[in-house]
Amino acid sequence: ADRQPRLPPAYRLVALDSVGSTNDEARRLAAEGAEDGTLVWAREQTKGRGRRGREWSSPRGNLYLSLVLRPECPAAEAAQLGFVAAVALCDALGSVLPPLVEVTLKWPNDVLVNERKAAGILLESVMDADGALDTLLLGMGVNIADYPEDSAYPATSLKFEGARRDLDEVELLEAFARHFLTWVNRWVDDGFAPIRHAWLNRSKSKGREIEARLPDRTLQGVFEDLDETGALQLRMSDGSLRSITVGEIFWRP
Ligand code: BTN
Numbered sequence: 001a002d003r004q005p006r007l008p009p010a011y012r013l014v015a016l017d018s019v020g021s022t023n024d025e026a027r028r029l030a031a032e033g034a035e036d037g038t039l040v041w042a043r044e045q046t047k048g049r050g051r052r053g054r055e056w057s058s059p060r061g062n063l064y065l066s067l068v069l070r071p072e073c074p075a076a077e078a079a080q081l082g083f084v085a086a087v088a089l090c091d092a093l094g095s096v097l098p099p100l101v102e103v104t105l106k107w108p109n110d111v112l113v114n115e116r117k118a119a120g121i122l123l124e125s126v127m128d129a130d131g132a133l134d135t136l137l138l139g140m141g142v143n144i145a146d147y148p149e150d151s152a153y154p155a156t157s158l159k160f161e162g163a164r165r166d167l168d169e170v171e172l173l174e175a176f177a178r179h180f181l182t183w184v185n186r187w188v189d190d191g192f193a194p195i196r197h198a199w200l201n202r203s204k205s206k207g208r209e210i211e212a213r214l215p216d217r218t219l220q221g222v223f224e225d226l227d228e229t230g231a232l233q234l235r236m237s238d239g240s241l242r243s244i245t246v247g248e249i250f251w252r253p
Pocket of ligand 1: 020021022023024045047048049050051052054056063064065066110119120121122139140141142
């Protein structure tokens with residue numbers, strides 16, 4: 001249906017039909033003073049961006065949104081919000097998909113449905129003149145109807161994995177907004193510990209053999225843990241532990 005989303009009062013919705021990238025629009029609005037909770041939502045993007053400079057395929061029928069967040073915390077802790085959002089999105093997807101569809105998280109902030117990527121999160125920060133965190137732009141794309149066939153990793157869409165035919169962007173946007181509010185309040189009240197716990201429970205990656213592709217090299221090891229900052233703790237074959245903050249991980253058979 002083409003009804004307008006109904007969001008909790010903590011959000012200010014900016015609904016667009018078509019835009020280059022909702023993250024760019026959110027950044028522009030933030031520079032003009034947009035408040036915490038401003039949510040830019042578009043039906044399609046013409047220049048959707050993924051992590052690490054990749055393109056994010058953005059046809060109509062999927063969900064594209066960016067949140068303007070102005071957290072009162074150091075920049076190093078702000079990355080935790082990516083995990084807050086991933087847990088919230090995981091729960092939102094679980095609430096709209098049939099019971100037997102498996103929704104899991106993959107480090108850092110991907111959401112997999114039946115082990116294929118259905119959603120991604122792009123966190124960008126805006127610093128003030130003193131180098132402190134001013135604003136965080138939390139972008140999220142969910143493949144509801146369509147997914148790219150040619151992506152670097154196995155991708156899928158909610159419809160392909162058996163979502164109800166009438167599931168649409170508006171319903172999913174509302175579900176995410178509700179769950180994100182719950183989890184962000186939890187984070188404000190109790191810190192990262194409950195988020196980390198929830199993330200690990202939903203990720204099923206503890207103890208799995210992985211390949212971590214870092215900007216400059218590739219490492220193999222076992223996914224051991226997520227630390228307080230959201231860094232991945234990789235157990236190497238020589239027994240040492242490495243902390244990984246940027247990169248991409250792949251399962252190994
Ligand atoms: C990833 O690479 O996994 C992150 C994908 C993030 C895509 C979303 S769609 C809404 C927002 N606007 C963008 O240009 N990118 C993010």
